[in-house]
Amino acid sequence: MLLGAKQYPLSTITLMVLASLTVTNISSAQSTNEEAIEEVVTKGTRLKGTATAVIEERKNQAFVVDILGADQISRTGDSDAASALRxxxxxxxxDGKFIYVRGLGERYSSTSLNSAAVPSPDPTRNVIPLDLFPADIIESLSVQKSYSPSMSASFGGGNVDIRLKSIPTQEVFNISLGTGYNADNGSNGLTYKGGDSDWRGKDDGSRAAPALILQRWENKQFLDNLDPDFARDIFISVKRSYDPLAESIGPxxxxNLTYGNSYDITDKWRIGFLLANAYSNKTRVTQQYELQQADRIGDEIELVRFFDDISATExxxxxSxxxxxxVDYNRNHQLDYSLIVLSDTRDEIREQFGNTENLSVGENLRIRDVVVEYEERRMFTNQLKGKHTFPEYDFIGFDWRYSLGRSLRNAPGNFESRFIIEDANLDSIFDINSEISLTNAPTAARYSFQNLNDRLENFGYNFSYPMSIENWEMEFKFGADFVTKSRTAQNRRFDINTRAFANAEILQGNTFSSIFSDEVLLNAQQTGSAVIRDTTIAGDDYVAGQKVDAYYVEGDFFYKNQWRLSGGVRFEDFRQVVAPFDPRTGKFDLTENGLEELAFSESDFYPALALTYMLGDAMQFRGSIGQTVVRPDLREVSSATYIDPLTGFPIAGTPGVKTTSIINLDLRWxxxxxxxxxxxVGLFYxxxxxPIESVQSPAQDGPPLIRIANAESGFVYGLEMEFLQGLDIMGDGVWDNLFAxxxxxxxxxxxxxxxQSIVELTGVSAAITNTKRRLTGHSQFVANLQLGFDSDNGEHSASFVYNVFGERILIPGIDGFADSFEQPFHSFDTVYKYYPNFNTTITVKLQNLLDQEKRLEFEDVLLRSETRGRELSLSFKYNFK
Structure with a gap:
């Protein structure tokens, strides 16, 4: 140890982590033991390798960036990119999927994968659901909060770049196994007769529409005005076993399996690879409440339509x-290829009891709905990138990337049915075994089938030229970025008309499959109406295309390693069209203004400038300004209606929605x-x-219709503070092992x-309660706290992690009702890791220890709630190398 150097205690796990971060070829790392130990000291070990690995990168960025490394994600126990980014x-x-940056909704944030644009499998949003990316394949998450010309000008709150694991410097081989359990699962779970391949997230075809129906849809015949006997025969071929079954939920x-290595082929050539695979199967049981309609009578609020008892199992x-x-040549030329395959299948069944305005307890009636939602989301992406440096030409750099990806969403078996429970004996007990029947209505049940395909191609390149003149260090960059995206979406649905049967007594019972068994259908007397009614409507199908051609120029100037000036300008040519189809004719479903109203194009310049003052090596001050836009996404300019999975409300796009223009200001110390x-400490404005926002229009029956519209103006501003501190400042002893x-x-x-502007734009009533309000989804405060512990011998580490956000508007109010706010959710988790030896890691996670539930309220009235339950998980990881 060199004299005078400040010493910090080193543990086994510290040396392991630092070794993995600093490993080099033995031939190029000849040094004394003292020099090696001194290098460890200068790295700092207060966080035992979790946060310090990314600090230097953040410090060296020209624009404001926050970075979360793989070790930090592991430390907090988050399982995917979405939960880690909070x-x-x-x-x-x-909604467990979408990230709001600085209080701006997901439409105001963009996501890239290894700096490349990728397609989204979400039918209602243009952004990528971040729960698709498991933590095991993530190297780091970078959130750029101030705009730079080298990134897309579609920039509001920020850009999230998901960086996947890359080729290792030495052999990596590890396997991990995990299990977990939610305290709410218990013995009250629900299931139904699904498919034989459900365990691998793949429908075996049993949920899909029968071949005869598919053939009619393809031939544009549909299921209209069918012969009753023919309709009955078709119905017999449809899956009917969606009845909820009680089940005890297992763990x-x-x-996870990861293997990779690198090989020196010659003195100059090196190749390497990495293979990472992960699988998980998780079930959650929740209890929910949902208010769908309320009326105001004087000062009182009357609950009209609601479900006050909902049991759901997902x-x-x-x-992944x-x-x-x-391939690497002489450390100056690198070529990398990556194939990413992600799959996420959600299978949920809900049994919900409640009342409507006409079917109420006052009439001795209750309703029982059975809802099944099944969807498969998949993403396939091929990425090829190169990085080249030419020392013989003044170290000119040339980087390029090419990405081709597809996203698929398949929802082959969504089902819902309604039963009526009548308290016939007036004992105030609604018996779901003896006093229940399927509703006698044209909409007694509904089947829906959805399919979405996204294809996205992205090519970009960047040239850089460094220069040095006296006290100036400079780098000039110019490049281009080209994005071509296409989307096709299909939706089909049909309803079950129970009025097709003359004898309503056959509807008695609580199981859909028994009421409509093959025997019952073949023997039931019909009224002359068809039991199947096609309810597919115009706009259910659409195609969309998007193309962006961008070019940018940047300069980066250092003066005496004290001042740094960075900036440039980006030019973007943006084109987009969304064309809804009438499925019955295969023709465009156009508005009065025709195709022009569905097309959107613009081109403009987007400048940015950042200034950094470095007060020594440890302290710096930043400031930046940039001009950006947020454009309406693919569905927001289409008049077609779709259901928002976040609120359950129907949403209709609005042709003619304008682009949001944003001026971004940042200051940071x-x-x-x-x-x-x-x-x-940072300030932003x-x-x-x-600004593009969601507004509501009152509905005659059912939930209100959400429309996309422009507000007149808007702003958001705030203060951000962040810290990391070893608690040895509190004294010696145990404090040396703690950090906050x-x-x-x-x-x-x-x-x-x-x-009035919204009425003119949307063509519908806009009974907005508050014409001045906060942005939808904006929280006035967000807090994260972590207390960490590392033992002296490196065998134990623990983290206690707390997260909370302030209330945020989820559903803006109409008709005099106040805005509906999602209430603060206090998340408190703990993660313990045990390292019995160099190769083994045992992890225990306890999540949602406060047993918080998700709540949505307006005027102290509960609108929605959902339990989350406490979770316990255990994993075992073994490194073979």
Whole structure:
């Protein structure tokens, strides 16, 4: 140890982590033992390798960036990209899939994979559901919060770049097994007769529409005005076994395998590869409440339509495959190929009891709905990228990338049915065994089948030229980015008309499959109406295309390693068209203005400038300004109606929605101290013209219709604070093994809406309660805190992690009702890791220890609630190398 150097205690696990971060070829790492130990000291070990590995990268960025490394994700126990990103300053998680950056909705944030654009399998949003990406394949998550010209100009809150694991510097081979259980699962789970391949997240075809129906749809015949006997015969071929069955839920399971290596072929050539596979199967039982309609009578609010008893069971099957192969020549030329395959299947059954305005307890009636939602989401992406440096030409750099991806969503078996429970003996007990029957109505049950295909091609390149003149270090960049995206979507549905049968007594019972058994259908007397009614409507099918051609120029200037000026300009030519079809004719479903109203194009320049002042090696001040846009996505300019999975409300796009223009301002102070300790404070402000928002229109029956419209103006501003500190400042002893980290964001926003402008744009009534309000989804505060422990011998580590967000508007109010706010969710988790030897890791996670539930309220009235339950999981990981 060199004299005078500050010493920190080193543990076995510390040396393991640091070795993995700093390993080099033995031939190029000849040094004394003292020098090797000194290198470890300067790295800092306060967080035992979790956060310090990414601090240097964040520090060296020209624009404001927050980075979360794989070790940090592992430390907090998050299972996917979405849940991990909620730990980043100013980010909140919505619906377990979408990230809101600085209080701006998912449409105001963009996502890239290894810096390349990728397609989305979500039919209702243009962004990627981030729960698709399991933590096991993620190397780091980068959130750029201030705009730079090298990235897409469609930039609001920020850009999330998911960086997948790359080729290792040495052989990697590990396997992990995991299991888990939710305390709410118990013996009250529900299931139904699904398919034989459900365990692998693949429908075996039993949920799909029968071949005869598919053939009619393909031939544009549909299921209209069918002969009653023919309709009955078709119905016999349809799956009817969707009845809920009580089941005791077993434990979750997961498996991960990673193998990779690198080889020196010659003194100059090196190749390597990495293969990572993961599988998980998880089931969650929840109790829910849902208010669908309320009326105001004087000062009182009357609940009209609601489900006050909902039991739901959701099974999620996920698997991921990552294969990467790379070639390196003389460390100046690198070529990498990656294949990413992600699959996420959600299978949910709900049994819900409630009342409507006409079917109420006052009339001695209750309703029972059975709902099954099954969807398969898959993403396939091929990426090829190169990085080249030419020392013989003043170290000119040339980087390029090509990505071709497809996303698929298949929902082959969505089903819903309605039963009526009548308290016939007036004992105030609604017996679901003896006092129940399937409703006698044209819409007694509904089958729906959906399919979506996205294809996205992305090519980009960048040239860089470094220069040095006296006190100036400079780098000039220019490049281009080209994106071509296409989407096709198909939706088919038909209803079951129970009025097709003359004897209503056959509808008695609580199981759909028994009421409509083959024997009953073949012997039941018919009224002359068809039992099947096709309810597919115009706009259920659509095709969409998007093309972006972009070019940019950037400059990066250092003066005396104290001042840094970065900036440039980007030019984007954007074109988009969304064309809804009438499935029955195969022709465009056009508005009065024709195809022009469905097409959208614009081109403009988008500048950005950032200034950094470095006060020594540890402290720096940043400031940046940039002009960006947020454009309406593929469905938001189509008049077709779809159901929002977040709210359950129907949403109709609006042709003619304008682009949102944004001016982004950022200021930030950063102080990087010894041993990885750091602190930063930032201010941000965004001024928006024509912000895109969701508004409601009152509905005659059922939930309100959501329309996409432009507000007049808007802004969001806030303060972000982040810190990481070893607790040895509290004294010696146990404090040496503890550290604390966290962040807090305080912000506010406002949009101004004009009712008449919205009516003119959408063509429907806009009974908006508050014409001035916060942005939908914006939380005025977000906080993350973590307390970590590492034992001296490196065999034990523990983290206690807390996350909370402030209330946020999820459903804007109409007709005098206040906005509906999602209530704060206090998440408290703990993660313990045990390292019995160099190769083994045992992890125990306890999540949602406070047993919080998701709640949505307006005017102190509960609109929705959903239990989450406490979770316990255990995993075992073994490194063979």
């Amino acid at each position: 730990r980043v300053t100013g980010l909140t998680l919505v 979750d399971g997961s498996f 099974t999620t099957v996920q698997y 495959n990552l294969f990467t192969f790379g 950063e102080w990087y101290r010894e041993a990885g300790n750091n602190i930063s 965004k001024d928006m013209d024509n 980290s966290g962040n807090i964001t305080l912000s506010d926003s406002q949009i101004v809406l004009d009712r």
